[in-house]
Amino acid sequence: MKSHDQLLNLLKRHPDQYVSGAMMSQELNVSRTAVWKQIRKLETAGYEIEASTKLGYRLLYSPDEINSERLAESHSTARFGQSIHYFEQVKSTQDSARALAESGAPEGTLVLAEEQTGGRGRMGRGWVSPQGKGIWMSMVMRPHVPIHCAPQLTLLTAVALCRSLRRLTELPIGIKWPNDLLIRGKKISGILLESAAEDERLKYIVAGVGISVNLSEGDYPEELLAKATSLRIEAGQPFSRSAIVAEFMQEWETLYDLFLQEGFNAIAALWESLSVSIGQKVRLVTPQGELEGTPVGLDESGAIRVERADGSLVTIFSAEMGEPLNRS
Amino acid sequence: MKSHDQLLNLLKRHPDQYVSGAMMSQELNVSRTAVWKQIRKLETAGYEIEASTKLGYRLLYSPDEINSERLAESHSTARFGQSIHYFEQVKSTQDSARALAESGAPEGTLVLAEEQTGGRGRMGRGWVSPQGKGIWMSMVMRPHVPIHCAPQLTLLTAVALCRSLRRLTELPIGIKWPNDLLIRGKKISGILLESAAEDERLKYIVAGVGISVNLSEGDYPEELLAKATSLRIEAGQPFSRSAIVAEFMQEWETLYDLFLQEGFNAIAALWESLSVSIGQKVRLVTPQGELEGTPVGLDESGAIRVERADGSLVTIFSAEMGEPLNRS
Numbered sequence: 245m246k247s248h249d250q251l252l253n254l255l256k257r258h259p260d261q262y263v264s265g266a267m268m269s270q271e272l273n274v275s276r277t278a279v280w281k282q283i284r285k286l287e288t289a290g291y292e293i294e295a296s297t298k299l300g301y302r303l304l305y306s307p308d309e310i311n312s313e314r315l316a317e318s319h320s321t322a323r324f325g326q327s328i329h330y331f332e333q334v335k336s337t338q339d340s341a342r343a344l345a346e347s348g349a350p351e352g353t354l355v356l357a358e359e360q361t362g363g364r365g366r367m368g369r370g371w372v373s374p375q376g377k378g379i380w381m382s383m384v385m386r387p388h389v390p391i392h393c394a395p396q397l398t399l400l401t402a403v404a405l406c407r408s409l410r411r412l413t414e415l416p417i418g419i420k421w422p423n424d425l426l427i428r429g430k431k432i433s434g435i436l437l438e439s440a441a442e443d444e445r446l447k448y449i450v451a452g453v454g455i456s457v458n459l460s461e462g463d464y465p466e467e468l469l470a471k472a473t474s475l476r477i478e479a480g481q482p483f484s485r486s487a488i489v490a491e492f493m494q495e496w497e498t499l500y501d502l503f504l505q506e507g508f509n510a511i512a513a514l515w516e517s518l519s520v521s522i523g524q525k526v527r528l529v530t531p532q533g534e535l536e537g538t539p540v541g542l543d544e545s546g547a548i549r550v551e552r553a554d555g556s557l558v559t560i561f562s563a564e565m566g567e568p569l570n571r572s
Numbered sequence: 573m574k575s576h577d578q579l580l581n582l583l584k585r586h587p588d589q590y591v592s593g594a595m596m597s598q599e600l601n602v603s604r605t606a607v608w609k610q611i612r613k614l615e616t617a618g619y620e621i622e623a624s625t626k627l628g629y630r631l632l633y634s635p636d637e638i639n640s641e642r643l644a645e646s647h648s649t650a651r652f653g654q655s656i657h658y659f660e661q662v663k664s665t666q667d668s669a670r671a672l673a674e675s676g677a678p679e680g681t682l683v684l685a686e687e688q689t690g691g692r693g694r695m696g697r698g699w700v701s702p703q704g705k706g707i708w709m710s711m712v713m714r715p716h717v718p719i720h721c722a723p724q725l726t727l728l729t730a731v732a733l734c735r736s737l738r739r740l741t742e743l744p745i746g747i748k749w750p751n752d753l754l755i756r757g758k759k760i761s762g763i764l765l766e767s768a769a770e771d772e773r774l775k776y777i778v779a780g781v782g783i784s785v786n787l788s789e790g791d792y793p794e795e796l797l798a799k800a801t802s803l804r805i806e807a808g809q810p811f812s813r814s815a816i817v818a819e820f821m822q823e824w825e826t827l828y829d830l831f832l833q834e835g836f837n838a839i840a841a842l843w844e845s846l847s848v849s850i851g852q853k854v855r856l857v858t859p860q861g862e863l864e865g866t867p868v869g870l871d872e873s874g875a876i877r878v879e880r881a882d883g884s885l886v887t888i889f890s891a892e893m894g895e896p897l898n899r900s
Contacts, residue, residue: 395718395720439768443723444874
């Protein structure tokens, strides 16, 4: 047994209590410095340990383990998440899943990683994805729909994730157009769909999803704390990542099959009911320039219709949406 | 000087005349078998040589050479074809250009190859691309337009190619929906646009274009001759590939800039005026099933509107279009 496993057992035998460094050093028969080094290792692996010079160490949080075999069995989907590629560490689950898609991986192939060293968000931005505390995943989709439906699948993915997270956490999670999930204005999840098409036919989509599940405030850079949060911070309790993935796969496949059979209308209605963007005046930065207006709903293609001050309606396909200008 | 260069010079010194095998063997001081082997090498390189047991050998056709530096200077575009990657042989120009696009190659980067060993057409089909006789090329585009505009760029590419080839060859070239070029019902060019998108934004498009310029009937497999032809077969004369590429780059960039400034309407009108599909009753195989009808025009997204026997109109985004059912 490795010494940091022994140390972890010692901390776990004393839930919610401090264990003194002297006692640890004695029980494990190692120096105080060695104890401190093992504590650092556990922290790197996602454990949170409070250190008090007077009282010693106290275990605050243990990451839940993801067992990819048990995970695949935990949801009764036909395709989504049935083939799981699980990594301790990758550069980006998105890059791994794209390589799998290029080499013919079937629809529903899921890449999960405990840690991303080069996680990507929208528009090439970085994404904070520390070890063991979030869900960093990408899934291959192969819908037989024309290329103009790709933005509809972006909205569908946000709806599926929002509905499954609301059900599990009971937190007031809403969707900011097109596909960020927010709690009280702070981001808890980002979604990025990368599509490959041949003429008017989609070849595949790789849907990347990052969910800040059990991150604590200390996991975020100072400047992000005003804009980002986690389920654990908001609920005051950690959540099982495996349970979230299972619930999400189930909901995602259900809505996806509904979309393929019935089209986008039902998805658009669900999106609108969960959106925090509708009715909020915002500034939009589009490739053609900036404008201010109030989103009023989706059109049948998945673009957002925005009402300007003069009452005119514009349809926006692509933009960066700013903070609400008239937050109530 | 290599012996096949000497042999080529000998043939070129006798235009339209037969040179006997005995004379060649004597002049080059090699065996008759060696002469025959060199002839085979020239044929592989795109030369066409008629062999007569009585009269000897006669040079019928020499491939025009492509000089990528002179080519880039021959057209006055701002971006299209200004950076040229020229290869004697590649698996597929499309794969090479995609790799360049992924690593950040600028808009207009052009990949040209004398020969493709694994040329690809629509839906993973093969593409006949022998050495020195056609234009096998792929170009990187980075338009700042939403993903649903990708099919419009497919139609734009067909219009640009059709207009430049008609101007240079004066052949009656038409466009079969969406982007095949035909002369008298036979295919002379195929176009394949592969897009990569992030959510609703196009990251890049790689436009693959194959043009059967100087192929002779002997270059096609027997079963393709009823469906495929070349500019040379149809016009009874070869054409300069460099001149075609230069003309095409010029026209393509002009229409592309028009599209970015003014939108799709003008392009749609040009496409409709060059189309051989409009007004011709056809069978269409779509992902949802088969239907028969008569294409009547494009809608504003680039999809084709088809009138059915009962007078109803359907909009088709993606389909394989069959031969005309009522060819007049």
